[in-house]
Amino acid sequence: MSYKVTxxxxxxxxxxxxxxxxxxxxAEVDQTGDPRRVAEADRLVVPGVGAFGACVETLxxxxxxxxxxxxxxxxxxxxxxxxxxxxxxxxSEEFGVYEGLxxxxxxxxxxxxxxxxxxxxxxxxxxxxxxxxxxxxxxxxETILAGTQPGTAFYFVHSYxxxxxxxxxxxxxxxxxxxxxxxxxGKPPLYGCQFHPEKSGPAGLALLERFLSL
Amino acid sequence: xxxxxxxARLDIKGPNLIKGVHLEGLRKLxxxxxxxxxxxxxxxxxxxxxxxxxxxxxxxxxxDIIRRTAENIFIPLTVGGGVRSIADVExxxxxxxxxxxxxxxxxxxxxxxxxxxxxxxSQCMVVSIEAKRQGEGRWEAFVDNGREHTGYDVVxxxxxxxxxxxxxxxxxxxxxxxxxxxxxxxxxxxxxGAVAVPVILSGxxxxxxxxxxxxxxxxxxxxxxxxxxxxxxxxxxxLRATARANDIAVxxxxxxx
Numbered sequence: 518m519s520y521k522v523t524x525x526x527x528x529x530x531x532x533x534x535x536x537x538x539x540x541x542x543x544a545e546v547d548q549t550g551d552p553r554r555v556a557e558a559d560r561l562v563v564p565g566v567g568a569f570g571a572c573v574e575t576l577x578x579x580x581x582x583x584x585x586x587x588x589x590x591x592x593x594x595x596x597x598x599x600x601x602x603x604x605x606x607x608x609s610e611e612f613g614v615y616e617g618l619x620x621x622x623x624x625x626x627x628x629x630x631x632x633x634x635x636x637x638x639x640x641x642x643x644x645x646x647x648x649x650x651x652x653x654x655x656x657x658x659e660t661i662l663a664g665t666q667p668g669t670a671f672y673f674v675h676s677y678x679x680x681x682x683x684x685x686x687x688x689x690x691x692x693x694x695x696x697x698x699x700x701x702x703g704k705p706p707l708y709g710c711q712f713h714p715e716k717s718g719p720a721g722l723a724l725l726e727r728f729l730s731l
Numbered sequence: 732x733x734x735x736x737x738x739a740r741l742d743i744k745g746p747n748l749i750k751g752v753h754l755e756g757l758r759k760l761x762x763x764x765x766x767x768x769x770x771x772x773x774x775x776x777x778x779x780x781x782x783x784x785x786x787x788x789x790x791x792x793x794x795d796i797i798r799r800t801a802e803n804i805f806i807p808l809t810v811g812g813g814v815r816s817i818a819d820v821e822x823x824x825x826x827x828x829x830x831x832x833x834x835x836x837x838x839x840x841x842x843x844x845x846x847x848x849x850x851x852x853s854q855c856m857v858v859s860i861e862a863k864r865q866g867e868g869r870w871e872a873f874v875d876n877g878r879e880h881t882g883y884d885v886v887x888x889x890x891x892x893x894x895x896x897x898x899x900x901x902x903x904x905x906x907x908x909x910x911x912x913x914x915x916x917x918x919x920x921x922x923x924g925a926v927a928v929p930v931i932l933s934g935x936x937x938x939x940x941x942x943x944x945x946x947x948x949x950x951x952x953x954x955x956x957x958x959x960x961x962x963x964x965x966x967x968x969x970l971r972a973t974a975r976a977n978d979i980a981v982x983x984x985x986x987x988x
Contacts, residue, residue: 530851530852531824531825531829531851531855533801533824533825533827534801534805534827534829537801537802537805537827538805541803541805566851566852566854566855567851567852567854568852630927637927639927639928639929639952640927640928641853641854641898641928641929643736643854643898643899643929643952643953644734644736644776644929644952644953645734645736645776645981645982646734646982647982668983669985670982670983670984672776672806672807674807674854674898675854713807715805716805716806716807716829717805717806718771718774718805718806718984718985719805719984719985720985721805722805723985
């Protein structure tokens, strides 16, 4: 059985690995920058890489902002990846203050330059980190993480982190230097993951496969 | 607890995986894709392909190998060797690389670092530095597999490259490379103390305890391992077990097949 998924291509970053990973779990991928096809997708993946402001501005320049927002209203499944996840929020403070898509209330802030104990740590955070249920988040069995074991590691690379204002929109967290970092956020069936499922080996592929079955 | 990424490093010449000593005296080992798939299945955190003759001949022969790798391997792939321009970066990314490692051209036109970071994001821009020790606590950056001087001090150059937008620093100790005499922990420590971005230490991995000192004394965030894996002297599972026994966090991979 083949699932159709639309990969929102607004000219930012390298979509090849996302497309290949989706195809590896059985998706029929429509990679497009056409606002109509994005708005009418069965399922939508919004990737993103680099700076938040540049991503949002490029999305707007391609006439895709309204399409993604309209899609989000439709009740069909959406997955934002990395900056694509951060764009779901209201705003970001990366290189100035930029408005996001306002799909999930909250903001994007720089990862503190120190660990919780005050010693410096690396920015960007690059590497594999285990994810865990967020304290006030939904039960994973009702989400895209159904079937994922708490503690499963995914590949992160980022300097900024999402802060949903409603803790119920935080689905999974990871720990970076003793600080809680949002790993998966959303309002089912709208999701965003800070890590890169397409680069997270079998764990990432399993998550993408579940996205296709939502 | 400190985290460590274990990166399988594959030096490539033409269609072959090769291994040398001090980046020279090369020996063919076989098809890089077979090795890459084994490392993916065993839970390597990332793969690093270095086309070790590309700089010398001004070309990059890696795209076919990358394309095959990206078909069935879903972990980050960094590619270096002969990357001279934005167009080269684009070619490698389109083939399936996630990051590029740039050495020679970055030393010649450092603005390339900022250009790549702005165009593709700094997570994509790894500055690769071949370091040769020049006396106590001093290293000089070399290019073309440790043959050509640049006159740059490694620590100063790493700091400058990070300021220009490099998202990671890949340090290769030319003195240790291929010797199995242990990683240059002092080198990593000097650079890790000078930059905020992650530091990958490569060259000379001999025994599992080396990864412990790389993290605890060298403050390295990742290590690149080549022949210890190629010759099956240690498995990735053994290396992870040593890390955990020393309170270093490494990931527990799911089965890849």
